Amino acid sequence: MSASLSRPRVGVWLIGARGSVATTVVTGCAAVTAGLHPPTGMVTETPAFTGSGLPALSDLVFGGHDTLDCPLPKRAEALTAGGVLPPGVATAVAAELAAADREIRPGGPTPGDTRSEAELITAFAGDIRDFVHRHELERAVVVNVASTEPASQGPHAPLPASTLYALAALRAGCAYVNFTPSEGMHHPVAAAEAGRSGLPHAGRDGKTGQTLLRAVLGPMFAQRALTVRAWSGTNLLGGGDGAALADPAAAAAKNAGKERVLADTLGTVPEGEVHIDDVPALGDWKTAWDHIAFDGFLGTRMILQTIWQGCDSALAAPLVLDLARLTARAHETGLSGPLGALGFYFKDPVGEGPSGLGEQYEALVRFARSLGEDKEGRR
Ligand SMILES: NC(=O)c1ccc[n+]([C@@H]2O[C@H](COP(=O)([O-])OP(=O)(O)OC[C@H]3O[C@@H](n4cnc5c(N)ncnc54)[C@H](O)[C@@H]3O)[C@@H](O)[C@H]2O)c1
Numbered sequence: 001m002s003a004s005l006s007r008p009r010v011g012v013w014l015i016g017a018r019g020s021v022a023t024t025v026v027t028g029c030a031a032v033t034a035g036l037h038p039p040t041g042m043v044t045e046t047p048a049f050t051g052s053g054l055p056a057l058s059d060l061v062f063g064g065h066d067t068l069d070c071p072l073p074k075r076a077e078a079l080t081a082g083g084v085l086p087p088g089v090a091t092a093v094a095a096e097l098a099a100a101d102r103e104i105r106p107g108g109p110t111p112g113d114t115r116s117e118a119e120l121i122t123a124f125a126g127d128i129r130d131f132v133h134r135h136e137l138e139r140a141v142v143v144n145v146a147s148t149e150p151a152s153q154g155p156h157a158p159l160p161a162s163t164l165y166a167l168a169a170l171r172a173g174c175a176y177v178n179f180t181p182s183e184g185m186h187h188p189v190a191a192a193e194a195g196r197s198g199l200p201h202a203g204r205d206g207k208t209g210q211t212l213l214r215a216v217l218g219p220m221f222a223q224r225a226l227t228v229r230a231w232s233g234t235n236l237l238g239g240g241d242g243a244a245l246a247d248p249a250a251a252a253a254k255n256a257g258k259e260r261v262l263a264d265t266l267g268t269v270p271e272g273e274v275h276i277d278d279v280p281a282l283g284d285w286k287t288a289w290d291h292i293a294f295d296g297f298l299g300t301r302m303i304l305q306t307i308w309q310g311c312d313s314a315l316a317a318p319l320v321l322d323l324a325r326l327t328a329r330a331h332e333t334g335l336s337g338p339l340g341a342l343g344f345y346f347k348d349p350v351g352e353g354p355s356g357l358g359e360q361y362e363a364l365v366r367f368a369r370s371l372g373e374d375k376e377g378r379r
Contacts, residue, residue: 010055011140012324013128015165017064017104020239020284021145023075024317026062026100027085030093033058041318044325048365051372054325063103063131067110072101082283084313103131117159124168139331141324142169142176147240149182150249163187170197175331177323178203181253200330202323202339205257205347208315209308210288218265219356227295231262232272236279237286246278257347264355284312319345329371341367
């Protein structure tokens with residue numbers, strides 16, 4: 001990605017770099033930088049973030065790991081055909097896609113991989129360090145946007161790939177963001193290492209659709225003293241995420257975050273479940289229904305139903321860019337540990353913080369202001 005050499009540049013190392021979200025991140029960043037599209041959906045481009053000292057979009061350099069070898073321009077072509085990317089954009093930013101593609105290294109473990117966990121962590125960390133050195137980057141943020149893994153297998157099972165990458169990020173001296181429900185830095189081994197590292201981290205699982213609505217509606221029911229009797233939800237989606245979530249163990253990891261939002265905002269866990277159905281024909285387009293049964297005055301029974309129809313990668317990509325910029329700046333100002341103030345972005349936030357979206361937004365803006373007040377930071 002082209003950028004002024006006089007300004008410090010920041011790396012964004014994407015785990016799952018050839019996926020839908022990652023491809024939309026790289027394409028979108030280049031398109032907005034070139035003035036081809038406005039930064040719709042990027043909270044960090046709104047006035048409240050002007051003085052926060054965040055790296056400019058034009059100063060971000062992309063690389064990453066993936067276990068697939070489909071070239072990024074081809075992925076962008078497929079996303080254009082699916083209506084995720086607008087026509088012409090992938091062609092207009094072909095040079096930036098090709099540059100990011102050259103920085104993608106083979107991930108792992110792949111089937112038949114004989115490397116030990118220690119060898120994998122060393123290899124991943126080496127790739128990240130090499131990227132930072134070759135591009136003379138000020139720092140890099142590692143962002144997990146790889147396929148959702150099955151829910152935790154317990155502390156004695158082999159480390160999940162997401163945790164190997166999280167440990168590699170720490171080894172390479174990078175801040176870390178987990179945009180997925182996978183274990184990553186939540187694994188006890190990584191959590192202990194993160195505590196010692198002095199590096200900031202954020203996560204987990206981006207809040208882009210159904211859970212975003214739940215974080216608004218949950219506080220509404222609680223503040224109006226209405227009793228929620230049941231809250232049920234169904235999601236239909238395709239694409240790589242739909243296929244990964246067809247595995248009940250992976251879906252369980254995802255649904256735990258969706259249910260946490262209700263428990264935190266309502267103070268109780270209402271009856272009802274969340275289902276995720278893989279519908280390959282829908283591609284990246286998701287439909288999420290929620291059915292909320294609640295009691296009003298004198299026990300009068302009522303129902304609210306919501307229908308969310310979104311394009312998942314278009315919802316996620318601006319948030320990934322926001323998170324990379326905020327976490328890089330947090331690292332620059334010397335912050336370490338879980339960044340609870342970024343709970344606005346996540347279903348299952350790390351650290352301390354409120355659960356309703358309104359309060360989460362206020363906490364985020366306060367955090368952004370504090371990043372700007374840091375006198376040590378160089379921006
Ligand atoms: N789109 C959203 O709104 C949204 C919201 C929250 C979370 N997420 C999460 O973001 C992630 C990415 O979603 P997507 O739609 O881009 O999925 P995708 O299937 O298109 O992309 C995932 C990529 O990860 C790669 N991958 C799998 N295992 C890997 C490994 N061990 N090492 C390196 N790469 C690996 C795959 O090859 C693929 O290219 C998912 O976990 C999803 O749950 C997405």
